[in-house]
Amino acid sequence: MERKHTRDLIGDEVLARDIVNKDYQVILPRGATLRRDYIEKLDELGIAEVYIRTDTPESDEVSVLREETEWTIKETVRDILERHTYHHNQELAELGEAADNIIENILKEEQVVEKVLDIRERSADIYEHSTSICALAILTALKMGIEIQVIHDIGVGCLLHDIGMRYITVDYNDRDVGTLNKQSLMEYRKHPVYGYTILKDETWISDLSRSIILYHHERLDGSGFPLRIREIPQECRIVNVCDAFDEMICGIGCHRVKVYEAIEYLKSFKNILFDGKIVDVFLEFTAVYPVGTHVLTNEGELAVVLSQNKGFQERPVIKILKDKDGNQVKDRVIKDLVKVHNIFIEKALD
Numbered sequence: 172m173e174r175k176h177t178r179d180l181i182g183d184e185v186l187a188r189d190i191v192n193k194d195y196q197v198i199l200p201r202g203a204t205l206r207r208d209y210i211e212k213l214d215e216l217g218i219a220e221v222y223i224r225t226d227t228p229e230s231d232e233v234s235v236l237r238e239e240t241e242w243t244i245k246e247t248v249r250d251i252l253e254r255h256t257y258h259h260n261q262e263l264a265e266l267g268e269a270a271d272n273i274i275e276n277i278l279k280e281e282q283v284v285e286k287v288l289d290i291r292e293r294s295a296d297i298y299e300h301s302t303s304i305c306a307l308a309i310l311t312a313l314k315m316g317i318e319i320q321v322i323h324d325i326g327v328g329c330l331l332h333d334i335g336m337r338y339i340t341v342d343y344n345d346r347d348v349g350t351l352n353k354q355s356l357m358e359y360r361k362h363p364v365y366g367y368t369i370l371k372d373e374t375w376i377s378d379l380s381r382s383i384i385l386y387h388h389e390r391l392d393g394s395g396f397p398l399r400i401r402e403i404p405q406e407c408r409i410v411n412v413c414d415a416f417d418e419m420i421c422g423i424g425c426h427r428v429k430v431y432e433a434i435e436y437l438k439s440f441k442n443i444l445f446d447g448k449i450v451d452v453f454l455e456f457t458a459v460y461p462v463g464t465h466v467l468t469n470e471g472e473l474a475v476v477l478s479q480n481k482g483f484q485e486r487p488v489i490k491i492l493k494d495k496d497g498n499q500v501k502d503r504v505i506k507d508l509v510k511v512h513n514i515f516i517e518k519a520l521d
Contacts, residue, residue, distance in 0.1 A: 173463050173475070174222050174291065177214050182207045188222040188238065219294065222463075231478035232462040233286045235306040240276050244269050248330055249298040252337065263331065264375045270326025273306050277313065284313065287479035289461035292420035292430055294345075297333045300421050305329035307413040307453070312406070314452050325406050327376065328383025332410065335366030335384070345422035359424070360396040363388055383410050390444040408446040412437065412453050415445070429519055431459045459485045465520040471495030473520075480509045485516070 175184070183204060190199040190213065198216070199209065205223075213221070236244070247269050251262055277283050288310075295303070305326050312322045336343070341351065341359045348359050367385040370376050386407040389395035395411075403411065418424055419433040428436075434454060441447040460466055464476045466489065473493040480486055486508035491500050508514060 173224075173465070174220055174293075176220055177210060177218060180205055180210045180221070180223075182210065184223040186221060187224045189242075190218060190221055191242070192216070232289045233282055233479070235283060235288055235290070235303075235310060236273065236276055237280070240272070241302070241306075244272060245299050245302045248302050249296075252298060252301075252334060255334070255337070260370060260373050261375075263334075263370070263373075266330045267323070267327050267375075269302075270305060270309075270323055270330055273302075273326060274309055274319070274322060277306065277310055283310070285481075286456070287458045287481050287484055288456050289458050289463075289479070290420070290430060291461050292427055292433075294427070295417075295421040295423070296344075297336050297423070300417055300423055301330050301333055303421075304332070304410065304413040304417045307417065308410050310456065311409050311413060311449065311453050314455070315409075315449075317406070321379065321406060324377045324379040325383065325409065328380035328387075328406075329410060329413075331366065331370065331376075331380065332384050332387045332414065333362065333366065334369060335362035335364065338362070338365045343424045345427050346424070347426055348424045360388075364397050379404070379406055383407050387411060387414050391446065392443055394444065405446070405449075409449055412445050412449050416453070416457075430457075430461060431519055434459055454484065455482075457484065458487065460487055460516060460519055462487075465492075466516045467518050467520060469515050469517050473497075474506070477505065480507070483509050487516075489516075 186199060186201050186203050186205065189197045189201050191197050248266065251265055255263060308329050309322055309326050312325055339358050339362050341355050343359060348356060351359065363385050367381060370381055370384065382404055383406065386400070386403055387410050389398060389400050389403050389407070389411065391401060391403065393399050393401045416433050416437060419428050419436060420430055421427060434457065437445060437450050437454065441450045458479045460476045462476050462478060466474050466476060468474060472491050472495055474489040474491050476487045477490050478488045480488065488505065488507045491504040491506065493499055506514060
């Protein structure tokens, strides 16, 4: 599978994932062949990227949630949050079921808990982002041995953590909020307070879930917002890590970056901004180069990532597509970078 920009499509590519609109209606299903008129229509609809099948059927991608489960939960989250108005909070309690659905799906998929996951950079709104960090935080908490009821509260907090964003007018998509003028930046940094204020008197939501809403942008060194506190509950620190990572690869409040760049950021600020133990747990299941990523090796070869090696996230199994001279490789050349010690990935390619 390969992510391609719509402008780079030439026709006859086969979709690896459904193309859906903002209301989660399928425009083109997985397996459809892209004709030129389809591509033009996608461009008109503002769909910038699609996933297409590659010639690497042997690839082994592992996702946090099954695709159909992920879309169902995202649609539920979007529907509930978009219907919400400031003083009508009871419907938000339904998100507890969505959190439990994510927990249940992760627990029954053994490979999700045991393998390295292919988490990809992408464009996303706050609803998809909230669903994504919910799954990541739940998986992190499970690996840390946290009890299920607490994990449920973490999940609910994640699904609601950015509800305050619906009450600000600042443009934060694929934009570094640090470049905003003082007034806009102050408004953006109030969104955790707005979210907390909406729910502070509700009896159906736990204190922990409310704390996650208020503290998800706080940092260990006191440089976060809105309160600039240093003493952050462990469960909130889990969300801090997952939220920061997913924001970077989605472009929410910052310019979107590649997965390996987000990973380097977490490593660089481990035990400074983020709890080092939690970062280590998170990185244990996060692939540096997701399956389908095109990479350049130190020998100048162009390759595509086929699968991951647990415990060696920077050394996946790759298939060589072009040699160092740029010639297409006709034979099937597979290199397991755990076994081939003199080859490493120099960079990921767009």
